Amino acid sequence: MVAMDIKMAWRNIWRNPRRTLLTVTAIAFACILLVFMFSFQLGSYETMINASVTVHTGHLQVQAQGYQADNEIRLTIADPLPVQKALTAIPEVKAHAPRARAFALISSNYRTYGIMVEGIDPVAEKQVSTLADIVRQGKYLDAAPPDDGLPGALVGHLLARNLGVSVGDELTLLGQGYDGSIAATMVRVHGITNAGMDEFDRSAIQIPLNAFQDIFSLGSAVHEIVILGHHLSDTAAIKAALVPALEKIGTRPPLVTLDWESLMPGLKQAISMDLVSGAIFYLILIMVVAFSILNTFLMAIFERTYEFGVMMAIGTRPARLTRLVLTESIGMTLVGVISGMLIGCLVTMYFMAHGINLGDASEISRQFGIPSVLYPKLTLVSMLAGPLAVFLITLLAAFYPAFKIRTLQPVEAMRQR
Amino acid sequence: MDLQIAWRNIWRNPRRTTVILIAVVIGVWSMIFLGALMRGIIRGMIHNGITTLTGHVQIHQQQYPDDPSIDNSIDDPAAITQVLEQQLSDGSHWATRVRVNAIASNARHNASVTLVGIDPPKEKALSFIGSAVTQGRYLEADDTNAILVGRALAKRFETKPGRKLILMTQDNTGQIASKAFRIAGIFQAEMESTEKSYLFITRKAAQNMLKMGPAVSEISILLPSPDQASQTAQRLDTQLAGQQLAVRSWQEALPLLQSYLELYDSFILIWFVVVFVAMGFGILNTTLMAVFERMREFGLLKALGMRPIRIVKGILTEALIILFVGILIGNGLGLFSCYALSFHGINLSALAQGVEYAGMSRVIIPQVIAKDLLGANLVVLLLGLLVCLYPAVKAARFTPVEAMVHN
Numbered sequence: 001m002v003a004m005d006i007k008m009a010w011r012n013i014w015r016n017p018r019r020t021l022l023t024v025t026a027i028a029f030a031c032i033l034l035v036f037m038f039s040f041q042l043g044s045y046e047t048m049i050n051a052s053v054t055v056h057t058g059h060l061q062v063q064a065q066g067y068q069a070d071n072e073i074r075l076t077i078a079d080p081l082p083v084q085k086a087l088t089a090i091p092e093v094k095a096h097a098p099r100a101r102a103f104a105l106i107s108s109n110y111r112t113y114g115i116m117v118e119g120i121d122p123v124a125e126k127q128v129s130t131l132a133d134i135v136r137q138g139k140y141l142d143a144a145p146p147d148d149g150l151p152g153a154l155v156g157h158l159l160a161r162n163l164g165v166s167v168g169d170e171l172t173l174l175g176q177g178y179d180g181s182i183a184a185t186m187v188r189v190h191g192i193t194n195a196g197m198d199e200f201d202r203s204a205i206q207i208p209l210n211a212f213q214d215i216f217s218l219g220s221a222v223h224e225i226v227i228l229g230h231h232l233s234d235t236a237a238i239k240a241a242l243v244p245a246l247e248k249i250g251t252r253p254p255l256v257t258l259d260w261e262s263l264m265p266g267l268k269q270a271i272s273m274d275l276v277s278g279a280i281f282y283l284i285l286i287m288v289v290a291f292s293i294l295n296t297f298l299m300a301i302f303e304r305t306y307e308f309g310v311m312m313a314i315g316t317r318p319a320r321l322t323r324l325v326l327t328e329s330i331g332m333t334l335v336g337v338i339s340g341m342l343i344g345c346l347v348t349m350y351f352m353a354h355g356i357n358l359g360d361a362s363e364i365s366r367q368f369g370i371p372s373v374l375y376p377k378l379t380l381v382s383m384l385a386g387p388l389a390v391f392l393i394t395l396l397a398a399f400y401p402a403f404k405i406r407t408l409q410p411v412e413a414m415r416q417r
Numbered sequence: 418m419d420l421q422i423a424w425r426n427i428w429r430n431p432r433r434t435t436v437i438l439i440a441v442v443i444g445v446w447s448m449i450f451l452g453a454l455m456r457g458i459i460r461g462m463i464h465n466g467i468t469t470l471t472g473h474v475q476i477h478q479q480q481y482p483d484d485p486s487i488d489n490s491i492d493d494p495a496a497i498t499q500v501l502e503q504q505l506s507d508g509s510h511w512a513t514r515v516r517v518n519a520i521a522s523n524a525r526h527n528a529s530v531t532l533v534g535i536d537p538p539k540e541k542a543l544s545f546i547g548s549a550v551t552q553g554r555y556l557e558a559d560d561t562n563a564i565l566v567g568r569a570l571a572k573r574f575e576t577k578p579g580r581k582l583i584l585m586t587q588d589n590t591g592q593i594a595s596k597a598f599r600i601a602g603i604f605q606a607e608m609e610s611t612e613k614s615y616l617f618i619t620r621k622a623a624q625n626m627l628k629m630g631p632a633v634s635e636i637s638i639l640l641p642s643p644d645q646a647s648q649t650a651q652r653l654d655t656q657l658a659g660q661q662l663a664v665r666s667w668q669e670a671l672p673l674l675q676s677y678l679e680l681y682d683s684f685i686l687i688w689f690v691v692v693f694v695a696m697g698f699g700i701l702n703t704t705l706m707a708v709f710e711r712m713r714e715f716g717l718l719k720a721l722g723m724r725p726i727r728i729v730k731g732i733l734t735e736a737l738i739i740l741f742v743g744i745l746i747g748n749g750l751g752l753f754s755c756y757a758l759s760f761h762g763i764n765l766s767a768l769a770q771g772v773e774y775a776g777m778s779r780v781i782i783p784q785v786i787a788k789d790l791l792g793a794n795l796v797v798l799l800l801g802l803l804v805c806l807y808p809a810v811k812a813a814r815f816t817p818v819e820a821m822v823h824n
Contacts, residue, residue: 019702026698033691070573103527105520105585111486112587114520114529162484176527269771281688284447285695291440292699295433299706302432363676367776 005320009327012300023296024336027390030289031340032347034282034386036376039348040356041278043377044370045271049232049260051369054130055195057263058226059235062087062246064253067223068263071116073102073178076221077255083225086245092234095127098222100212104175104183106205108163115159117173117205119212119222128228131193131206138167138191141208151211152190156204160192167192173207177217185215197369235259286390290397297329301401308405309413318406325405329398333391341387348378423734430707437703438743441797444696445747448793450754452685453783457762459674459681461778463643465607466671468545470514470533470615472637473646474653475670479661481634482670487517487589490632491662497636500656505649508641512539513633515623519586521616526574530616532584534623534633543639545606546617553578553602560619563601567612571603578602584616589629596626608773643667673776685789689796696797697804704736704808715812716820725813732812736805737798744794755783 013020053059062083064075077083080098087096100119105112122141126132131154132140141152153171155163165171169189177183187207195201213219229238239257246255261268301308308321355373358365365372427434467473476497480489491497494513501511515534520527537556541547546565547555556563564582571577578600588594598618606612624630640649646666654664668675708715715728762782765772772779 019705022698022702022705026695026702029694029698103529110488110591112593113518114527114585116529162486164484264774266770266774269768270774271771273765273768273771273775281451284443284451285691288440288444288447288692288695289698291436291443292696292702294436294440295699295703295706298432298436363673364680367673 005324005327006331009324009331012324012328013332019296019299020332023293023332024339026289026293027333027336027394028340028343030286030390031337031387032344033285034390035341035344035378035383036348036351037278037282038386039376039378039382040351040374041274042379042382043352044374045274046232046377047370047374048267048271048368051197051371052264052267053228053232053260055134055197055200055369056129056131057260058128059229059232060227060238060242060257060259061263062225062227062242062255062257063223064251065256066253068258071101071103073176073216073223075253076100076178076218076223077225078219078221078251080220080222080225082249083246083255086242086249087225087227089245090238090241092229092237092241094228094230095124096225096227097121097124097128098209099125099224099226100209100216100218100222101224102175102177102183102212102216104173106163107172107174108165108169110164111162113159113162115203115205117175117207117212119209119216120206121209125206128226130195134193134195135191136194138189140191141206142190143208145208145211146188148188150186150188151207153187154191154193154204154206155189156201157192157194158198158201159203159205160189162202165189173215175216177215178219178221179217181217183215183217185211187211195369196366196371198366200369232260282386282389286393289390290393293394294397294400296332297398297401300328301325301404305408305413308408309410309415312408312410313414318408321405322402325402326398329402330395333394333398337387337391337394340390341383344386345378345383348376348382351376352378419731419734420738423731423738426707426731427735427738433703433706434739437699437739438746440696440699441740441743441801442747442750444692445744445793445797446750446754448689448692448797449748449751449785449790450783451688452789452793453751453755453785454763454781455681455685455688456784456786456789457781458777459677460784461781462677462776463667463671463674465776465778466674467639467643467667469606469608469611470516470544470637471667471670472511472543473640473643473667474638474650475665475667476636476638476653476657477634477663477665479663482663482665485516485518485634487587487627487629487634490515490589490629490634491636492630492632494631494633494636496660497657497662500653501636501638504653504656505638506641509638510539510542511636511638512536512543513620513636514540515620515627515629516634517586517623517627519584519616521570521574522583522585523574523576523581528570528573528613530570531614532586532623533615533617534620535617536620543637545611546604546615549604549606550602551605553600555602556617556619558619558621560601561622561625562596562598563618563622564598565602565604565617566600567615568603568605569609569612570616571600573613576600582616584626586627588627589632594626594628607778609769610773677776686792689793693796693800697800700736700740700801701804701807704732704805705811707735708732708808708812711812712815712820715815716817719815720817720821728813729806729809732809733802733805736802736809740798740801744797748790748794752785755785758783 067075087093098121101116104117106115122143146152167189171187173185175183239259242257352375355375358372478489478491517532519530519532521530537558580600582598585595650664650666762780764780766779
């Protein structure tokens with residue numbers, strides 16, 4: 001009987017092909033849009049996260065508790081070695097690198113600025129960030145100390161412009177060391193970097209870690225160990241493995257593991273905000289579509305009052321009629337949802353290959369450090385979530401007419417023609 | 418009479434008409450309401466940008482925008498302010514400022530900041546700082562060592578009003594100038610980054626500390642309306658030509674906001690079109706149903722000699738009425754939603770960090786602008802009629818015989 005119902009429903013659907021096609025197209029339209037937009041959102045989030053993660057932040061960082069909030073020079077990882085050893089033992093960790101940071105006055109011949117100076121390990125840093133790739137002039141830092149005895153420095157291009165320096169120029173660095181002593185030295189600009197992210201380019205200056213530790217009397221201490229997993233999704237696993245390992249090491253102040261979400265809480269919240277507002281837009285769109293097609297479902301029944309009357313008169317139970325009508329609506333919706341999902345996937349895949357050029361929005365992309373060509377990302381979730389929502393809401397619209405049938409009286413129904 | 422017939426035809430099937438009306442109403446409501454919310458977001462961004470020291474028009478020394486340092490100051494601001502007195506309309510405000518990078522420090526902490534020297538009474542009408550002091554007091558014209566500190570910076574520095582703060586910067590001669598200030602007040606701003614990066618002292622104190630005489634870094638102008646900015650900037654630019662100045666409107670000074678403005682313009686348009694397409698299917702389908710149900714009727718009318726064009730007109734009139742009623746109710750609901758939210762807005766303080774990351778303000782108040790209202794209604798009305806042209810022409814093409822055989 002079920003097979004026959006389905007066959008009957010399918011034939012009923014195509015009794016009025018034009019109407020059915022329009023309805024199916026409306027559903028498919030919503031699904032295509034939802035699959036594409038949701039994939040586009042996911043894709044741009046990933047680009048934004050990856051941009052921030054790979055330029056500087058890393059997937060996770062190990063820091064002394066409280067360092068994230070205050071950037072206080074005294075809150076150090078006194079001995080990074082055991083932490084690094086623990087990290088090497090975690091298979092999800094792709095690379096890690098130590099960094100140290102301190103506030104200092106940077107002076108060129110003309111200008112003085114107060115900046116957070118960073119000490120990096122040139123070899124390890126290459127593995128965790130794009131720093132080596134964004135050197136636009138000059139060259140990256142050498143692992144070996146340079147011949148002239150002056151430590152090398154990488155300077156962000158906006159900072160270099162403000163300081164009025166170029167490759168080869170000297171800078172004076174003046175700050176306060178770990179022990180409160182005066183930390184002063186000269187460095188030579190080896191390279192100018194451009195991350196395409198204004199905030200970074202305005203404030204970045206890196207010198208080799210060993211020189212940094214000398215100047216600021218840090219010994220072997222560092223401020224953070226940046227960790228990069230093989231993939232963004234490894235973050236949780238690395239964190240889970242790292243927390244007990246750090247507890248075992250047990251230092252004062254205690255070391256904490258911060259993932260990118262706690263390192264960049266603004267980014268995380270901005271993403272959830274975008275998701276929620278997107279969801280509101282999609283929901284309203286689906287509602288408009290649902291009311292647009294509700295008439296098709298309604299008409300499919302009121303046009304056939306006589307027919308239903310006859311069927312009931314020859315013994316068809318109202319429940320079966322309801323089921324038949326529901327099967328028709330669901331069938332129509334499914335055709336729309338599935339074709340919409342498939343076309344949506346194709347459209348998304350096309351743009352995954354070719355990218356979407358944001359064109360004139362380059363000011364905005366520089367603000368967030370994203371390229372001006374974005375790629376959507378088709379995942380199982382972005383493929384299914386939109387069509388599923390469309391399906392459920394459309395189903396809701398189909399219920400009303402289907403249950404209306406139960407109130408039909410055979411004799412009265414047959415009289416209506 | 419046509420109108421009356423159309424009206425009666427529509428209500429021959431009240432359920433169907435109600436359903437399609439609801440679709441149109443939701444569509445129009447969402448266009449107006451969500452459009453107004455998007456406008457509200459961008460307006461909040463612009464308001465933030467303008468009150469966070471940009472103003473509607475800014476005047477700097479020519480090199481300053483590229484190289485914001487004390488070397489590129491305006492040496493003779495009096496000559497410019499004279500022109501401003503003559504040129505600016507009533508209701509405009511302007512003030513001169515000194516703005517330099519500096520290092521703030523106390524016993525335990527130090528940070529890189531932007532030191533701003535302001536004219537306390539004039540600044541009040543101009544930027545956020547005039548009404549932002551929440552603890553302690555605002556600056557007074559003759560203060561020599563009073564300083565205003567942002568809440569976030571005060572927290573980081575573990576300090577409060579009455580405590581000392583040392584400022585260090587490069588003076589006009591290239592020497593390092595250093596001076597101790599006493600915190601007069603703590604200010605709060607929309608963005609935490611503003612609270613962290615700006616410190617305010619009086620302009621005179623800044624000029625003395627930096628040995629810059631009467632020179633200033635910038636002149637900021639607030640006009641009665643932001644729309645006059647480009648025009649005023651152009652006029653001032655010609656008036657002040659030859660003085661090596663950069664006169665910029667807020668659109669030029671804040672290119673990021675200008676790009677956001679354009680981006681949101683296209684968002685809103687796309688949203689209008691998408692919603693219309695969604696309800697267009699419904700309008701088309703419903704009109705088609707109504708037409709095919711009445712095939713016999715149209716055949717008869719034609720057999721009686723009615724001209725096809727009148728049938729087209731009749732059906733379009735019916736569609737027009739549905740669209741019109743839907744638009745009316747949709748506008749009413751949309752405007753009412755905006756009105757209801759206009760008092761408190763949507764408060765996003767719980768997501769303060771995300772809001773700041775995205776550069777938005779914490780409270781979104783919907784803003785209805787004529788362009789959007791007109792756009793939404795025109796899109797629905799014109800495209801709606803266009804869509805209904807198909808069933809209307811279809812109806813007019815029924816030949817009497819075939820139509821009367823049908824059914």
